[in-house]
Amino acid sequence: MTETTFRPIDVKKIQKMLTPKKGKMKALLSFCAHCGLCAESCFLYRNHLDPKYVPAYKAINSLGKIYKKKGRVDRNQLEEMKELIFKNCVLCGRCYCPLGIDIPSMISLARTICRSQGVYGVFPYSAGEP
């Protein structure tokens, strides 16, 4: 797409971004009961009824994956999660979690990490459906 696509992934930089929030994010990821009750609070899920719009799904498959791999992700993996966090979420921050998990902060951190590696939500990707 752009020339930045070929830049190698800076794992050290990702890890440096992950470390300060590690305690919070690990807790949020580990306590998620995978109950799916956040689904209907997302207007995009309600509009499309596709599990790929469930807030927890977006967070687990973006930030969750990055933490699981301790930051050692490759460009393909970041490109894969791009759609989930840039296109499938507008970060309106209105997702409801019965356990009180702060889902937007997870998606927002995943976005920051992707951006730092040149993986962008290019408009009209930047906020939802083209």
Added chain:
Amino acid sequence: MGETHLYYFIRGPLLWIAFFVFAGGIVFRTVQFFKLTRKKDPLIYSPTKNHKERYGKSSVQERKMQFAISLKNSILGQHQAVAIFTSLFHILIFILPIFLLAHNLLLYESWNFSLWSFSESTGDTLTILFLFLAGFFFFRRVAVAKVRALSRASDFFVWLITVTPFLTGFICYRQWFDYHTALIMHILSGELMLIAITFTKLGHMVFFFLARFFIGSEFSLGRGTRTW
């Protein structure tokens, strides 16, 4: 007899270990939570005249209506079955083991005191209800697309950890299969569940209260004076 030794081990030392891990886990998670969050600076709202005129308080009746409507649009209002079943499930998981007659008899045998307990038949009925609810959640995890998409092996494993103590307890009461094996399975799985609360997603037992009451958000149940 090896089996008897095992029985006394899991009834004695292992039980204490499980209780300590359980209590330690709760303390650890709570301390961790308070370390990860900080208190927000208190804010003092001082509306100007202008504000008071434009955005006055709504009447009691309006707020009552607001409450009724938010209830209608909540999980309870939208997915009655899920909301009622999940509430029952979580209540039962606490009260069933604590107020079960058989458990209280053991308590009396050991320490000469016991809590109020259900009658045998009530305990049995509630166990059946619990197993039905657990079955419902299993079914939901498999059958509902949005939940299936979130499910992984660990979810089924944790489900098993949660259900086994109740299932084996049910089997013990009926004396199906070999009573002794079932009893050992029952105690072991119960201890495993207590330990798992610290290390798995079952930790939401502690996290739920901390996050929903202390963290300020649209959905906080308390004042929400802390932030991550």
Added chain:
Amino acid sequence: MIIAKIKPLEEVKAMIKDFKRILNVGCAGCTAVCLAGGQKEVDTLNTKLALSFKEEHTSPLIEGYTIERQCESQFLAVLDSMVEDYDALLSMACGAGIQFLAERFPDMKVFPAVNTTFVGVNRDIGWYEERCQCCGECVLGITGGICPVTMCAKVLFNGPCGGSQDGHCEVDKNIPCAWVNIYKRLKAQGRLEQILNVFPARDWKNQTQGTFVLEEYQGRYSYKDKEGSQT
């Protein structure tokens, strides 16, 4: 972001009472963030309206649909196939979104369900404060990051005025004097000399409708200046 507040129920009801099929369009942009017009508020308002109409023995069809942002036509496009089923639209977007919605469907009657109040900040959950009046001539660099247009009741560019009492505005003693705050902050930063010069009178160009095209994009659109010449 843009901060809005839901209109009183009676006002919304009065606007739509003659219609049989109503679509309430939510906006997941600014108004969702300030808890005024997201999906949850759409649901809440629809339930309220339905209950309230039921009491009066009418039962119009009121449905809801939330889109990403109503200020962008690409997001409004999803509604193209939906609106023909309805005879009125309620919008929970800001004033800009409502107008853009009305413009896209010129045959539809469009009604606002929220009052757009200001451009502000989200100090804490449910607590919003105005910070900008979009005047188009930002002076924050000189005033130490405190806006005299928004924070000063008189919109003074050379303050404070004689009404400033112990750091408070004469309008209301709960309002701090913007110019005292500007003075304090600049003094602390050692750049008081910035406000020694008298500001020239402002060009109140924000009193006409604001439209601008970023220079690098101007080539994309045909351009008509005020005298009427078209390029």
